[in-house]
Amino acid sequence: MLRIMAININKLLILFFILLGMVCYAQVQDSVKDESSTYYNIAVNKVSNDGKWVVATKVYRQNYDTAVVLTTGKSGAQSLIGTLIRKYQYSFVKDNQLLALGQGKAVLWNLLTGMKKDLKTSQDGTESENITQSGTMEKGQKYFLQTSDSIIHIYNAKSKLLEEINRVQYFRVSSSGSVLYIVKKEGKETQLVKYFGNKADVMYSTPGMIRSMEETPSGSIIILKEETKGFGNTNSSSQKLVLFDTRRAELIFPDMNDIRRDEYLRCTEIQNGKAIMVTGMTHIPAEKSTVDIWYGNDGNLEAKQEGAFVKRYWIWKKEGNKVIKIPSDRFSTVISLNNPDYFLMFNRDELQNYSTLFPPVHGFLYDLNKGMYEDLGIMQAEVSVSHCGSHFIYKNKEDLWVLVDTETSRRVVLPKKDLKKGYFSPDSKAIFFESSNDLWKYDVEAGKLIALNIDQENEVNVITKNETDLYPESGYNFRKSIVNVSAPVLLSVTQKGSIEKTYLKWDRGKLQTLIASSASNITWHKTDESFSKAVYVEESLNEPPKIVYKEIGKEQGKVVFKSNPQDKISEIIRMETISFKNKEGVSLKGLLYYPIGYARGRKYPMVVHIYEVQSRNPNQYLSPLNNFPVGFSIRKLLKEGYFVYLPDIVNGSSGVGLSALDCVESSLDALQNHVGIDAKNVGLIGHSFGGFRTDFIAGHSNRFKTYISGAGASDLTRMYFSYNETSFTPFYWQFEEGQYNMHASYAENRKSYKENNPIENVHKVNAPILLWTGTEDKRIVWDQTMEFYIGLKRNKKDVVALFYPGEAHVFTIGSKAEKDLALRIQDWLDYFLKGKRNISWIERQIKKDAL
Template sequence: MAININKLIILLLILMGMICYGQFRQDSVRDESSEFYNIAVNKVSDDGKWIVATKVYRQNYDTAVVLATGRSGVTSLVGTLTKKYQYSFVKGDQLLALGQGKAVLWNLRTGMQKEPKTGREGRESVNVMQSGVMEKGDKYFLQTSDSILHIYDAKSALLEKVERVQYFKVSGSGSVLYIVKKSGRETQLVKYSGNKVESVYAAPGMIRSMEETPSESFLILKEETRDGGGVNSSFQKVVLLDTKRGELVFPNIGEVRKEEYLRFTEIQNGSAMMITGMTHIPVEKGTVDIWYGNDGNLEAKQEGSFVKRYWIWKKDGNELMSVPSDRFSTVISLNNPDYFLMFNREELQNYSTLFPLIHGFLYDRKKGRYEDLGILQAEVSVSDRGSHFIYKNKECLWVLVDRETSRRTVLEKKDLTKAYFSPDGRTIYFESSSDLWKYEIKKGQFIALNIDHENEVKVVTKDETDLYPDSGYNFRRSILNVDVPVLLAVTRKGTIEKTFLKWEKGRLDTLMASSASNITWYKTDESLKKVVYVEESLHFPPRIVYKEIGKEKGNILFQSNVHDKISASIRREVISFNNREGTALKGLLYYPIGYIEGKKYPIVVHIYEVQSRNPNQYLSPLNNFPVGFSIRKLLEEGYFVYLPDIVNGPSGVGKSALDCVESSLDVLKTHTDVDLTNVGLIGHSFGGYRANFIAGNSNRFKTYISGAGASDLTRMYFSYNETSSTPFYWQFEEGQYNMHAAFAENKKLYMDNNPIENVHKVNAPMLLWTGMEDKRIVWDQTMEFYIGLKRNKKDVVALFYPGEAHVFTIGSKAEKDLALRIQDWWDYFLKGKRDIPWIDNQIKKDAD
């Protein structure tokens, strides 16, 4: 016992020394990233004249800039706001801003700012809690903490006050304000429109929620009622407000307990409604938890399960009908009140894929008949009238179904991704990796639309409704109207470079492009003639640009991080190389800041998958993902940084990585300024696994850093992933590891690519790190590799961070500590810096 206590004391002293050293380093090094910020556009006025954008620093986002699009450069800056987080544009070039209980109305032309009067001045306890606009900014409103809603015109004249307000929403059109308020013992729904408040409905109980359907045809209320007033006798009552007729409808769905969640799916723009009731069954904790080998719903072990029931309500005749759920657990509306897609989600779930195939049936409610559609993928698009739908079969071919005739047509053309119906349902448009395609249903013909034959084309402006929300499945009503301007995005293959095109009546006009930059955000006007977007590049920080179609260049309205004098001088080279299989690949080589030709510099190699797709990223000090890997920081410290592409081949995920990385280094032999005797390798997660594997199979690196990486593929293959609530083996067979075989089918492939098998061959010092709350790659995978290295007397330091997950908390002590230790590690092994106590504790003792 005394020996164990002595060991414990020594360990504590070592840990205290490490903590003190880390604290000293944190206090002594200035955090340069605190001076940098990203830019986020919050609001653009409907007329495109004004913009509000927030400066997003690492620790705060309480400063916003207001810009005028009619100007450029520094003259576009109208002013700044601090500690405001809610913004609305009011008619007359005014900005309504709310934050910390105060609202301000700012006339952007005159510069005058004022606080709207709520009639409660002098009462310090009354704060403004919510704000907004209606009627396209002709009116605005404020809700104060005393539950009063104040409605004003654009000249700040008080038009109306509504008291005892619980909550409210503005209609999609912006013309109506729906308000739920208390009135005595009742709860009322009132609406404000046309300068008057009108009572719509009074409920004796609580109106728990209200939502508007996508077509704005109905407002859905969920009212809480009580049977006999008992505590355990709360039920829900559904009330529909026909917004066009102003009529109330009460679908009689029977008893719905308070705990049952009701979801509403609109059918054919309000002609009908599908109602889904979902009751959550929590996980039971008992003496034993039984797991069955044929269980297709392992997610329920963590999340619990759901019991569902379904109804269809038809507007004509106020008819409510039950949809059977005894045979199938999942029922999907096909945008038609009489036809549904049904399946048992767990039937084909063997967890070898993330989203399993489904055995689908088309249910005809009127005839009570089920038609077997066979095995299909969970991807369905439905026409606006519900007359046709299209799904992908297991061969990845689209199958068109005519609901009236039940005729099924397999579309033999491959490489068609998403499908959209025309509003009349006669034509289907398909995205693909080469051009946009049109299929005329009556003729059965495909026509290329000649957008771009070489690159991926996607539709940006479309009309879609999710028919099965929050499932991960793609069941949608998908409509593309080519009679109005359509925004298309064309992505150049192998990159993230995009060109955005306005497509109108067959004519194409370029709205914006990112050939030498990244477009990270954009917003267009309805006519697609104007656009506001944020772009960045390797040589300039994010900036806000305003552009009009037809003009070659846009106006730069705001440039962030103007103090950054380094980015413009950063040098990057695109390296071309082939792996041993002859695959053409690329790598991004960044040069040290202040690079001097003829001088030798150490190099840090970062690995993951294909990294060359984004050569235009701005290297902000804020970009430090994975934790501790900041390209810019390394360049400033005098390192080359190299990001080679990695692709999987038949030899397996680890061997392919080894081949790609070593082939990429071979090409650098002609770069005499790169010191190939001082090369470090770093990776996180999937990159961490690859770093572990390469460490046991290469002699090209002087040191390695591996974060949260798998070390034992066999153990991980047969483990349970708490992040996805599934077994892990799908990630190996069809996911990121892409082994194309089960373990039992090719054990050698798994063993040959397993890092732990060659842990004894690691011949350079390794730094391992992980968060001990990591549920994605569990922390003991790192511990296993550490134990393997320790057993084989290798130089290793492992860092285990309590309370941190797969990605560390931004700004946490752990994040800062790890960043400092990683920099220490590079300096120690690649630059020869010594007297770093926490590293010396391993290396010097090992030398002794």
């Protein structure tokens, strides 16, 4: 007994010293100047409607409380009008004014004269510090402020007070921007107030509580969800829908009988307010009992954690104010097809075997008037619906689009594969399809599919479209999808094998280039309504992000802001694209970054980072803020005198692990004659999927001096048969159709699973390896890392494993764990690839005389 107590005490002492070491280690790194603290990303917050003014936020690693205000009328430093601190809401007011709010204070800034006015809402004229919301209406003709005492103050553009509305609970500006809808208390009543023009009118008053207010996408109906007390029983309550017709200024009370207070009501607009489909959802919490029973035929394992949802459905038709209950006894899921008489129905659990994340469904078209079901067969979870609900398209199990006429049930299978998302024209006479080669048009009446010759070689996507999610809680792609080709349409063309984009204005068949990226990345853009001008952020390998203003037809844009002017290193970063082929003959690329200060004739160590295809973005700006995965900063490694190599990896017939080994070693073969790389000092690093591949390669290759693997899967067999707590599903969908892409179940191809399993060859790892993970990782559970560590330890391999309490798959930005890991990764690489010594936490495992 005493011996056991002594052992336990020793264990506690060891744990204490380990934790003390970690604290001291973190304190040491805190004392080191962090270059990233002075760098920032740039995010465009607001652009005025006329394109003259831009507000952009400097996003630092630890804060985003600084914004710059720019004019597009000038370039360079002259474009900077001024700076705002701790302001987070921005609105443009008429006459070139900017309304900014933050930390309870609001300021109105005349951007032409430079005059700033601190806004005061109190009656005695003193400055108020309790402003909670701000905004504009009528295209900036008016602005409003809400204060913490529940008062909305409405002003004209000259700051004249027009209206004060008290006891406000919440509000919204209409989609047209001309009306302010307000829910407020008045005595014992709750009211809906409409502020329009210069007048506030009470549209509805009730003794109940209005729990929420929403506007339909068309703006034609305001939906109120009201909680009412039961008669004769003060403890009971229910809810009802109240509809306000914004065009007729009329109230409508759909008769839906008693709706429970705890039932969530989701409303889906049909045909711009012609009808509303109401879905009632009641949550049934997961049971907690003596035994938790799991059945083999259960298609809803998500309910084990999330609980289940019982749903019922109604359709409210505006004509005659009719409410009809939609039957749900045969099918649990009912989807709007933007038609008050036709619905898509299926049982979501029926075909769920968890071999795919979003399983196919056996769909039926339901005719409400006839009470009849039309069998549509097996369909993928992707549906696009027309503007008037007369047609919809879905993908069948052969991955072909099928066009359905709702009234006739006539189905037409479109013959071409590789048609991606589809968008109906407003008149439903045409469907436009994105694809990896051009934009395609299907003529519904003629039944012809033609390419539109936008770009026959590259991927074309529609940017300006009108989409409404018809089943938002599912994750399925069921949408009303419209593109209005009678007005200008913004398209993007993505170059194959890259993220480089060209933005085009497509107007009645005529194409004009608005923005083109060649040796740079366009990371954000905003255009005016006519697409005649644009504001966007552009960056490149050798230049930090900059904000550009460009007018269509002009070859060059105007740079109105350059970020991180202190950065002189990016100008001298050198990168080379390496071409190679794997053993299957697939042409691939790798990005090779040179050490800062590279001198020909010297040899430099190299760090190889792996994931999947990494060559698509050769023009990324290497900011000190770019450290994903955790602890991997290309820029820092280049400054420390390393080559950094990012080779492409694609899955081949041999399987996910062997394919990675093939691609990585083939990529290294392409560098074998490089005079600057020290081939004897090359390390491999990866995180998540890259961590799995690092584990696998470590058991098969002799090309690396050391390895670093973060949060990777080490045992495919165990992982395949595990339950994933992030998706609430068994994990085998990830292997059969997902990232691991094994194309077969474990039972169908046990040999391939075994051959590509890192743990099967843990005894063959022949170089020191650093493992790390967060103990709260639910995506790749932390004990996958522990298992690989145990395997390495049993086989007397040099391994150090880092387990970070409280951290998940991606570490918290700015946390001690993130800083600790970054420093240890640098230590590890320096120790093994540069020969740096006297790093105690490494040498505790690696004896000095062992090298």
